[in-house]
Amino acid sequence: MKKVQIVMIMLLMGTLFSLSSCLKKDFDAPPDTSTIDPNLPVNMRIDSLKLRMATSGSAKRIDSNWTIYGIVTADDRSGNFYKQITIEDSTGGIAVLIDANSLYSKYPIGRKVYINLKGFYFGYYAKLPQIGGVPDNTGSMSSIPQSSVDSFIVKANFPNPLPVSRFDDLSQLKTVNNAMINRLIEVDNIQISMADTNKTYAAPPTLSSGTNINIEDCNGNKMIIRTSGYASFQAYNVPNGKGRLRAIYTVFNNTPQLVIRDTADLQFNDERCGSNAPTVSVDSIRNLYTSGSVVVGSYQIRGVVVSDRSNNNIDSKNMVFQNGASGIVLRFGAAHQFDLGDSLVINVSGGTLSEYQGTLQLANVSTSNAVALATGISVTPRVVTLSALNANFEDYESTLVKVLDVTTSASGTYGGSKTITDPTGSIVLWTFNTATTTATFASSPIFTGTKTLVGIPGQGGSSMVKQLQLRNLQDVQ
Known part of the structure; x- marks a missing residue:
């Protein structure tokens, strides 16, 4: 009898084992090895996903059994990306929000991944497309729970060549380029704008969560690099040369901005644009x-x-x-x-x-x-009579001059055109008082008596009238 029971138990265990084998999940993660690509079937492209799920409101749940693949182009190693990776296929890029730290240990830059999208959400953060978890009470998309990651995000081989979109300058990127959003771009001959060359990549997180640094190409096109205050390179000085830039192209509402993975993305080792100009x-x-x-x-x-x-x-x-x-x-x-x-x-x-x-x-x-x-450099004005100024106007144009013994018959305020006179001649004294530009002293009473005036000669109006412009009321002496 005992032998029969033992046989029955063994048969039952075998049946259960067989059933469990038949119930194997479609998206088990492959072994953690860098050499195996499971070649899972892919039935959705990233650009098509964006088109199908486009929404102007809250995040939308993905109910179709879609699978995408992509190469990781940005991870969280440096801290400039937080709890997210960016992946890219041949058609586009997308940010993936994951509620875990040290994502680079599983999804380093260059790893291929497959993502089963069913049950995830597609939405936007300030118009930046993202894949994530269930939205919170405010409608903001949450991150994919760490417990779900291995069931839906499958690691494949590593490393892989990175997909890079290359540009000659910033002209095609400085306004929102929807085709490039969340993609890795490369541009040559880029430099930090001169006004920002004495800065670090970002202010400390106690002062700001992120900082914009202005960049430009040699044609004067401009953009910004956005860096987190929590990036490991936050306190590093920005480079002052010129060279190749790599970054993830992102947007914040209607403003395009570039986010670098680390300082190696800025290879600014050449002399700045025009630095050899005589x-x-x-x-x-x-x-x-x-x-x-x-x-x-x-x-x-x-x-x-x-x-x-x-x-x-x-x-x-x-x-x-x-x-x-x-x-x-x-x-x-x-x-x-x-x-x-x-x-x-x-x-x-x-x-x-x-x-x-x-x-x-x-x-x-x-x-x-x-x-x-x-700063604070003084330029000595050249003393000139109004007769000499009018006769040799181009010699004095756009330079600082001083006219002695000046009077005016004008009354009221400085604003507009007023005629002034010295013993040798006269000229128009022009003070901005228009809808677009108004001098701070335009409404001040015009001088009386005999004065010395310092100003800048120029021409203006459709008649190209010769005129003198004060810089401030200290020019009336």
């Missing part, structure tokens, strides 16, 4: 102009800012720059931060010389091409 005088640049528009070659100029942006009697994008007895209006692409008395060296390579309402200006100059040498 230094010439402002007068030499002025002499290049003939008519129309003239593109300047490879040059840099030194001088001192003689305009005063703080008192607004100049367009916020303009700056008057003087070297010796010559000056010129520099026209930047955006409002600049250079103050009266700043001594600068400026790379003006590729700038455009033209006349605006009669005044020669040099446009298409990047503020990042200006390097501050000193």
Whole structure:
């Protein structure tokens, strides 16, 4: 009888073993080896997933039995990516949120992975596409629980060549490029913008969770690198040269931003854009102009800012720059931060010389091409009569001059055009008082009596009227 019972137990165990073999999961993780690719069937591409699951609202649950694959292009080793990896196939990239630390030990950059998407969620963080877990009460997508990871994310072979999208400059990336979101990009001839070259990659996390560093190419196209305050390289100084940049292309709402994996992504070992440009005088640049528009070659100029942006009697994008007895209006692409008395060296390579309402200006100059040498530098104005100024106007244009014994019959305030006179002649005193630009002293009562005026000669209006502009009320002496 005992023998029969033993036989029955063995038969029952065999049956159970057989049943358990038939119930084997479709997505068991393969052995943790870098040489095996299980070649699981893939029925969804990353770009198609984004199209099918696109939503402007809360994250959407994936109920279809879809499988994607990708090569890991970013992990959490440096801390600049937190509890997430980024993967990329031949069609696109996607961020994968995982509630675990040290993901790089399982999913290092270069590992191929398969992901069974059924039951996960697709959504956005500030328009950045992501795969994650069940949304929380606020609708924000949570991370995939660590307990579910091995059942749905299958490791394959490692390493693999990284998919890299290469660009000659930033022109195709500086506005949102949807095809590149969450993809690894590479751009040559990139440098940190001059204003940020004295910074570290990020402020400490006690001050900010992340920091933007401005970068540019040699054509003046600009973007930002975003770095976490928790990155292991947060306190490192940014490189000051020029070279190859690799990064993950991301967005924050409508702003594209680049996120590097570590400092090796910035190979900035070459000289900066235009650093070999010869230094010439402002007068030499002025002499290049003939008519129309003239593109300047490879040059840099030194001088001192003689305009005063703080008192607004100049367009916020303009700056008057003087070297010796010559000056010129520099026209930047955006409002600049250079103050009266700043001594600068400026790379003006590729700038455009033209006349605006009669005044020669040099446009298409990047503020990042200006390097501050000193501050508080005084330029001595040249004393000139109004008769001599009018007769030799271009010799004095955009330089600091002093006119003695000046009177005016005008009344009211400084704003607009007022005629001033000295014993030899007269000229228009122009003070901005427009809808877009208003001098801080435009509403101040105009001077009375006889004064000495310091100002900057220029021309303006459709009639190209010769005029003198004060920088501030200290110019009335």
